[in-house]
Amino acid sequence: MYEIVHYSDRTEICGLDNFSLDRIFDCGQCFRFDKKEGMWCGVAFGKYLKAYQKDETTIVLYCKTEDIPVWCEFFCLDEDYKDIISTFPSDPIIADALNTGKGIRILRQDKWEALCSFIISQNNNIPRIKKLISALCEKYGTEIKVGSDTFYSFPSASVLAGASEDDLYALKLGFRAPYILSAAKAVESNEVSLETVSSLPADKASLALESIKGVGPKVAACTLLFGFHMTGAFPIDVWVKKILEKYFPHLPHPMAGEYFGKYAGIAQQYLFYHERYVVSESESKASKM
DNA sequence: CCCCAGGCGGTTG
């Protein structure tokens, strides 16, 4: 079990298991944290955090002491990854992926922010997704002052529901602008209640989210996995499709979620990270040749 | 100029 130690300027959390700050923020689940001078800095739930990993089992957090419970929840420190990992099917590819991605944890992010983020992610790449989300926050979020730095919260559905499509276009959201607007209106009007969605079984929850224009099965699955912490949700994107075809040629895609088990979404994240890591390694080698 | 980037909606056969 982990332990929290408060100091005058920081809080240390030690005794962590399966925790890699770098991999947690690099694996593509979260778009609001950046590493600057060795420190991961970002905002979630309207709160600012600066953190680094001191050693394998210790992280050091710079934030308001009162927000520590928020970050423990965010990082899911209550979850035992030994138990989670033990539910994965035993398979050489999974074993490789667990090794490559050791320390990855699925965060508990804000539901609304996750929905918007993955609407924006479609047909897009990670640097640009980050850029677009931060533009959205700067224009519509609330200022958070930390020393000489200014950060912005992710704007609420009701704020975005009041934006015009033209304004969103101006942020370079492109064809996603009307999608964000339709999501904001649906959530703000409670036509799609995120609270209700969170109480539904995953398949029904997905259909409810898919009633929003611009939300299909992939975006819905990512939203459920990263925002609602429905760990069985199994997003199938172009990468996962490649992975399934390459390593699990006899497994029909609709069965994949079932095959990987109760925590299929978490297994997916390890496989995804592994494949991206392997491919980027081989590409960087190829470019040096 | 091409193609692609963690898809989706709309149309067509």
Place this chain on the structure above:
DNA sequence: CAACCGCCTGGG
């Protein structure tokens, strides 16, 4: 149903 195509935009 499945297959296809266009889509805002930026980067290689």
